[in-house]
Amino acid sequence: MKPFKSVLAAVLLPLLCIPAVNAASPERFKGHMMLLADDLLAGRDTGSIGHDFASLYIASELQKMGVQPAGDNGSYYQVVPFKQSTLDMESPKMVVSKDSDSIEFEFMQNMLMSADINRESSSVSGELVFAGFGIDAPYLNYTDYDGIDLTGKIAVILSDRPHTFPSEEGSHFRRLISDSQVKHGAIGTIVVSTPTSEKVSPFEKRKLYVKTPTTRWLDKEGEVHNGYPQLQGGALLSIEAGKQLFGMAGMDLAAIYEKIENNEPLTSMPMGLTATLEKKSVLSETTSPNVIGVIEGSDPLLKNEFIILSAHSDHIGISKNSVLKDKINNGAMDNASGVSTLLEIAHEFHHAKEKPKRSIIFTFVTGEEKGLLGSEYYAEYPTVPIENIVANVNLDMPILTYRTNEIIAFGATHSSLESTVSSTLLKNEMKLIDDPMPEQAIFVRSDQFSFVKQGVPAVFLVPSMATEVKDALGVSPQTFLAKHYHMPSDDLNLPIDYEWAAQFVEINYAIARDLANTPERPSWNSDSFFATLGKK
Template sequence: MKPIILLAAVTGLVSSTLSVAATSNPEADAERIRAHVEFLADDLLRGRDTGSRGHQIATRYIASEFTQLGLEPAGEDGTFFQTVPFRQAYLKQESPRLVLSSDHAKLALDYPKDYLTGPSTVYQEAHVSGEMVFAGYGIVAPELEHDDYADLDVDGKVVVILSGKPAHFPSEEGAHFASGHEKGKHAAQRGAIGIVSITTPTIEKIRPYQSRLNYLHTPSLRTLDESGEPVSVFPEIKNSAFFSKKAAEQLFAHAPMSLDEIYAAIEQGNTPAGFALPVSIDFSKSSTHERIESDNVAAILPGSDPELKNEYVVYSAHSDHIGIAKTVKKDKINNGAMDNATGTSVLLETARLFTQMPKPRRSILFVAVTAEEKGLLGADYFARNPTVPGDAMVANVNLDMPILKYQFEDVIAFGANHSDLQHNVADAAEQMGLSLAEDPWPEQALFTRSDHYMFVKQGVPSVFLVPGFTAKGDKSGEDYFKEFLGSDYHKPSDEVNEDFNWQAATLFTEVNLRIGRSIANQDQRPAWFDGDFFGNTFAGK
């Protein structure tokens, strides 16, 4: 009888312990997070470039962790994987040829000294020839009463457009209108056959022409549709280039306005009206194409509510990085520890914590996406081809490059000002003894520059959290951010070292956990604020 009594006692003790654990807030484990980061940022993975063996190892590691946590596969064919097909294009560096012709002269520009161009994912042999038209910024924004194509005929011509956007545009809305996709769309809709972008004083300060030369050998990627053709491209645009200031001056040498006059106008907050240029262009280049594949990894923790379990709170983090540096002599591996082994590791630890708690009412969908570094492509593919019903994704909490080097006392939530997720973030921060800070860099429009924005474009309210600038110690969080961006961002030095603060990692995990848990348990699904531009533009489309 004693063994039976002992067994009953042990069983009772275990049940009691599990009950207590299930009802209390589980704590993030710093050593687990560290172990994930150290593996994902190891030299073995060779920088986790999209389509590489190293990234494939990372995706298998993530799937293995999901399996051990008992999560349900949410990929294709009963697996954790959603295979994303890509066309990868490389520019033949010796191939670009560009000649400008006018009544005054014929001028051959030098690549890459005078202009830059990237590989075409549409044409292996790209060629455009025709007249040129200046079209301001190339922006059409009826919501802002702006149309650079008003009264312009660009049919069958190459448009010349300023980089960026007018200074008076709202930052985040302006980033949408100034995106390459929007500019390409409006040019193609009006019959343009090519695009030449020119720098501005503002753009040159942010990203000097010389710094762009570091990316000459970078391939272009586009996801493919079911017929094997690239998506989100405009085949009508046969070729494109980015001109240096010196080259751009040639375009306007005998035009109604000189380049300096255009620059003076935009510095005063004006956008010059477009006009025909007395110049024609003949421009060709060659690209090589290959098909590659890379995986998103997705898993579900089913919800407990009979109805709400059919809705999903999505956690996302990108698992890829940029691979091997071609211009570095010694350590060439871009390990991507902070970008984004940290975010992926927080995703995995958040998933583990959810399995230690009572199931939330809504289901939780965890997605480690590929090809963020290639233009948010993996997130875009998943958001457009979700493995759950698209209208069932009620919110996205994105985890991208948290700078985990200091004990932070506040958090910044990009996107929180657009929906009532702001309340979830503020409440979660307060529970952790943190405050919710304002966006310190509104001019950079970070809300549009990470994976969550692909969910926004499908109408899903989203937030993207980073540690704030109020820090314990002598240095501010902004100092840490600037040091990382200046010294380590997209460099081999972004690797695990003694500067990591693993307690900051646990705090960051727990605040993100609380955000998602509150969304999953509330009665109403999150909603865009009334009149919000992104809600009006993308929700219900």
């Protein structure tokens, strides 16, 4: 370990000695990026030594700035306990039977499984029941569970949602499928890909993540949060395998896909089939820190309210299935850029002539890539009363390889944050634009949603992704998403524009400052569904 620490010290010491200035600094921003996206950190996987060193660096920067610790026991850290499960790649087996006929689906060919977070060996058998999309959404007057009995049975569902659903609300209810299945007595789930899901997350790409450990956080009683032990087995089928399954039941999956496209209702029903799903998993436990600091507000009353700024510090580590020579996923844009932005915002707040009226919490969360786990843990166990957190601004994957005068604030239309963000941008000669890809439901897919579920109005800020850029001069958002997202090439070799990065810091600082100084507490719009999610 001594050589490793010596090399790390050689990297850290020059960065820690960068002279402080009051404004956002392109050089200081680059210094953060040089460490956070270096090969030495091996992709900052949750629970890894690389992520631990990234967290140490973040905490040391906050200490150097004079930002006060706001973690547990007077420290900068909130240590999150995790349980992890890795799939035994030789073990998955799925056999479907009808009378004396049976089909065994081939793992890693037309069927995928993930590790079981609850048990080392799992085996479940039961009747198959088609349950549409598996969605139970009273708010949208929709359910797939009428007229069927799932007690002790395995649900077969489609990896999609009704196309008439509002995208963000629909994605939220899709995330609650496991809750719905447990509520209705299911003991397992078979998910079938659809043409729509293939466009968003292709079956072939999902194969790349099968070896990735399943990770969940443990509550204060040591229980797995959202472990769903009642669901004893699960599998994902490709479209062709789905057609084979439905064909065995005498059902036409292509006709069902057509119904989805035509917005026609689906009919849930028993399929007349039985299935057995088996697998083995290797269980372990680890920890990984959230890093938290606070700058106390100046107003005697408003300082007891908090604006929480967040960015995830983890990434996806080292690729296990990649055929590329470079297997380290450095995560420069995802999310070293967001962390660097937040560190520079903290620097500006600390050196500002006037302190903000409300207090500002800086949260660098772990486990985002595992399912928003670190932010979810913090939102469940906040280090200040959750009712005193009045707004969240999240920074996740700002792609800083091109310039724009337009900013997206995912989720802004649901709360009064839209007005503040828009007016601040205008003062800074920037423009707030509408979500250019509402079908992606980005608002429910990053760390801000952990706070939304606790009733906190939130926005997720990124530069416009509709900008056209000639890749000879930069890397366009479209090119980044197609060629570099969650790939080893998301590294410091990208043409990162550090002058623009510093300007992006200034924009975000201005938004956070205005939110902290606005007399009125931010609030949800009365007609927003997300206003209903907070704790009662």
